[in-house]
Amino acid sequence: MNNLPKAALPTDEPLVLASGSPRRAQLMRAAGYDFTVDPAGDEAECGVCSRETAPELVARYAYRKALDVVTRYDSAIVLAADTVASCKGYILGKPKDEAHAESMLRMLSGTRHDVYTGVCLWSAKSQRCIVDVSRTQLEMQTLTDQMLADYLETMLWEGKAGSFGYQDGNDWISIVGGGSESNVVGLPMERLAELLENFDALAETVNNGSVDPGWVID
């Protein structure tokens, strides 16, 4: 991915990427941001709400990851994200094992589906934050048993929402209608630049650990 946009930070606070995802750090480095990495604890990604849609879920998880990390700093702009695939009403996160990866890929095979990434930007000094969600539509060719077996053997599905890596160079997956590639890989860099540029206008004050309860369900 070339020419990733970079925006100036909205405050003089250092940028902290609250993520253990190598893809997110790679995208941020490729765009030229200065940042440190401080991942959220695993418990930030938990809690099931059966009424929740994919965009609501990624918004809630991004928010919880940012909340977990922002409490460690007096001065930082914390950036957290969460990515899932969504197909036929199912929300597909990271696979537990190869059998789980196979069942996700069989569901996605031959479909148009969506990838959602929720982003949370949180200023520790001002206790103001933004939660935002981006969607990219993808199309996966019908996978033959051989294609599936070959991909599973690469282990490239590990740690990836929906059990595929758009960046792995497979010709059986493509973006529909010019959506954001970086959003699929875990961080919508174009949207992130807009959020940083418009932080003052978009950020809301956080009260007692919650922001916009209509959007972030907990």
Ligand SMILES: Cc1cn([C@H]2C[C@H](O)[C@@H](COP(=O)(O)OP(=O)(O)OP(=O)(O)O)O2)c(=O)[nH]c1=O
């Ligand atoms: C759909 C897709 C997802 N992914 C990755 C991006 C994310 O790392 C991962 C989804 O898992 P997440 O739970 O969003 O993130 P993570 O556990 O990797 O890291 P952290 O919670 O610490 O931020 O799937 C790809 O690399 N390529 C793809 O094509």
